Every structure is written in C-alpha cells, then in structure tokens.
Amino acid sequence: MATIARAAGVSVATVSKVVNGRSDVAPQTRARVRELLLQHDYIAPVFRHSEAAASPTIEVQFAGDLKSYSAEALEGIMDAADDLGASVVTSKASLTTNWARDLVAAGRRALIAVTSVYTAAHLDALDRAGLPLVVLDPLHLPHSRVNSVGATNFAGGLAATQHLLSLGHRRVGYVGGPAMAVCNQARMHGYRAAMEAAGAPVPTDYIRPGEFKYQAGLRSAGALLDLDEPPTAIFAGNDEIAFGVIEAARTRGLRIPEDLSVVGFDDTLLARMASPPLTTVRQPIREMGSVALRTALRLANGEKIESHHIELATELVTRASTAPCR
The missing domain is CATH 3.40.50.2300 (Response regulator)
Known part of the structure; x- marks a missing residue:
C-alpha cells in the first residue's frame, strides 16, 4: 500500500479505502489508485482467509481434447477434494494476459494443470499472483519451479x-x-x-x-x-x-x-x-489425480513440499491382446 500511495501521491489510508471499496474517495483519485493496483498485479481479496481455508477452491485446467485419461484423472481429483472438504472448478487452459490474477480474484487457492505446458512467463505470472501450481503428468522434464505428479x-x-x-x-x-x-x-x-x-x-x-x-x-x-x-x-x-x-x-x-x-x-x-x-x-491415473489435489492444498496452506516431483508406480496388466509369437 505504501508503494501505491507514493506513486499516486496520496496517503496509505486513501489506498486502503480504495482497496476496501469505501465511497469517501474522489472518483479521479480512485481511478488513479486502481490503475496503479492493476499495474502492480494486486489481487483484490474476495473472501477472508479463514473462509478460504474452510472450503478452498482448486482450479483444474485441461489442455486439448478431453479423453478417457482426463476423466479418470478428474475422478481422482474430485474424490480427494470430497475427502478433504475442498471444491473443484474445471476449465480449458486459456492463458490470457491476466489469467493468473483473474483466477485468484475468483477465489482459487491453487491450480492443477493436466498435461498442460507453461512457459517461464506463465510461471512468473503465477508467482506474482501467489497461486501454487501442480502439473499432472508433465510433458516436459520436471522443473524445480513446478510441482508435478507423474508415473514411472x-x-x-x-x-x-x-x-x-x-x-x-x-x-x-x-x-x-x-x-x-x-x-x-x-x-x-x-x-x-x-x-x-x-x-x-x-x-x-x-x-x-x-x-x-x-x-x-x-x-x-x-x-x-x-x-x-x-x-x-x-x-x-x-x-x-x-x-x-x-x-x-x-x-x-x-x-x-x-x-x-x-x-x-x-x-x-x-x-x-x-x-x-x-x-x-x-x-x-486416479491416484495421481488424488496426489495432485492433496499437494495443491498443502501448497495453498503454505506447507513445505518434500519433493517438487512425485512418481507413482506403474504395473503391467496382461489381457487378451498379446500371445506367443507364431
């Protein structure tokens, strides 16, 4: 607030009034302060932290066409969310200019991305917005800046x-x-x-x-x-x-x-x-979705994660599409 106040040439109390929606601020001053808040990627609080902690909402974004894999991953995410009292909102990945800030402004506490690809610029936007990211089944090598869940x-x-x-x-x-x-x-x-x-x-x-x-x-x-x-x-x-x-x-x-x-x-x-x-x-896949949701909630609560990448074991299932070579 002090940074915004200095840039706008107003008091910290005035900035506080604009942030909290008070009416006793001149329209021109209000507009100037709001513009500076946007420039500094300020996220207006939608609810109190205690309310957010009681029922956190996690955004789940999918890239490309939704398939059987996507459905099973989502079931694992939703089962874990139900167990932990969290809510899940799904969307198709649309990385617009203010997408990270808009997610936080909408009340999201963390983001789970299913096979989505994020650039350094996207990660920077998430960092500025304070929105934790967990990638499920990453397409690229796990990065220390990205928490992810995959398989062996x-x-x-x-x-x-x-x-x-x-x-x-x-x-x-x-x-x-x-x-x-x-x-x-x-x-x-x-x-x-x-x-x-x-x-x-x-x-x-x-x-x-x-x-x-x-x-x-x-x-x-x-x-x-x-x-x-x-x-x-x-x-x-x-x-x-x-x-x-x-x-x-x-x-x-x-x-x-x-x-x-x-x-x-x-x-x-x-x-x-x-x-x-x-x-x-x-x-x-379902277990991977469950681990992704639990990891996202831990990050949203400010907890430390032991490893930025987790791999779950795979297993061969033999059915009728294979036979001895003739």
Whole structure:
C-alpha cells in the first residue's frame, strides 16, 4: 500500500479505502489508485482467509481434447477434494494476459494443470499472483519451479517390452507420442533398454513417434505393418494409440493377438472394454489425480513440499491382446 500511495501521491489510508471499496474517495483519485493496483498485479481479496481455508477452491485446467485419461484423472481429483472438504472448478487452459490474477480474484487457492505446458512467463505470472501450481503428468522434464505428479514411465516401457519378449517376439515396434514429451521418451527408453538387454535388433523404422491419438496410431502402425519385414508385436505409447494400431492391423486382415500382439499404456476404462481386452501398462491415473489435489492444498496452506516431483508406480496388466509369437 505504501508503494501505491507514493506513486499516486496520496496517503496509505486513501489506498486502503480504495482497496476496501469505501465511497469517501474522489472518483479521479480512485481511478488513479486502481490503475496503479492493476499495474502492480494486486489481487483484490474476495473472501477472508479463514473462509478460504474452510472450503478452498482448486482450479483444474485441461489442455486439448478431453479423453478417457482426463476423466479418470478428474475422478481422482474430485474424490480427494470430497475427502478433504475442498471444491473443484474445471476449465480449458486459456492463458490470457491476466489469467493468473483473474483466477485468484475468483477465489482459487491453487491450480492443477493436466498435461498442460507453461512457459517461464506463465510461471512468473503465477508467482506474482501467489497461486501454487501442480502439473499432472508433465510433458516436459520436471522443473524445480513446478510441482508435478507423474508415473514411472521408464519402468512401464521396460515391463511392456519384456512381456512381449517373454512371449518369443523379437521384431517389436514402438508407436509413441510426441518425440520431445518426457513421458514418451521415458517409455521409449524403457522399450529400447529391454530390447538391447535381450539382444533384439531395433531397426530405425520400428520407432514411430507422433501424437497420443488414435489417428496417429492408425497411421504409424500402418507404416510399420507395410514394411517388408513388419513387427510381430507393437508397444503403443498409450491406449488410444493402441486402438489405432489394432484398427490398422484389422484393415490388413491381421488378427489380434494371433498375427500381431499389442500392448498399450494407461489402462483406461476403454482398455478393459476393448475387443480383445487390451494388455497394457497401468498408470495409476486416479491416484495421481488424488496426489495432485492433496499437494495443491498443502501448497495453498503454505506447507513445505518434500519433493517438487512425485512418481507413482506403474504395473503391467496382461489381457487378451498379446500371445506367443507364431
């Protein structure tokens, strides 16, 4: 307030009156003080701290299309919020000029971002607004400025590929997500590690990065299956890619798993409903959402976090989409 008072040429008491909505301030003075408050990223309090602590509201932002993964993550967040007496508001990521300040002004105590990407400028805006951020399943390497929750992607990729190798497959391809996404890189490195340990070759054409989408799986698997020496098994970077792989095989007259074994990653509800049910690496999505919510509340309450990045264990779930190599 003293800084604003000096800049506006008024007393601290006058600034206090403007902040608290008092009417006994001249219109021109009020306008000048408000403009300076905006320039200094001042956030007007919407409620008392005791009221905020009693029922904190957490913003959950999603980037891109909402999918089965998003729904399961949100269920985990909401279950934890219900247990802890918190409220959750969801939105699509829209990083406008005053977005961080607007969130605090709307009463948000923390922000959970699901697979969203934030630049240094976005992080600076959150710091100025005093709004804690937790990223769920980060696309980039965990940064000390960003609290995040993920899974053991390398171990999951290793387990998926070892499963296929144990079935006698040696020609195993990998169809993944964006090449620069840290989760994709970890899954791919797990695949490579298992192949190298088994002495199985990995031709350049057998690794196909793309997007975590059905169409990408359909397109990349088609290219793999049209090779002169196609793989007998494919490890997909997520379940949605795996469904694209299965469709690419079907259109070429290949049966799953008799002619091609397929492993996914995530273990979404769709993996259990697929025909045949999908062998996949279970990523504990709901638990990750729960941990993200609990971490956000701790940060909102000013508590110290032991680690800025938490990883939960993955687990291979064997179903009917894999079989011994013929």
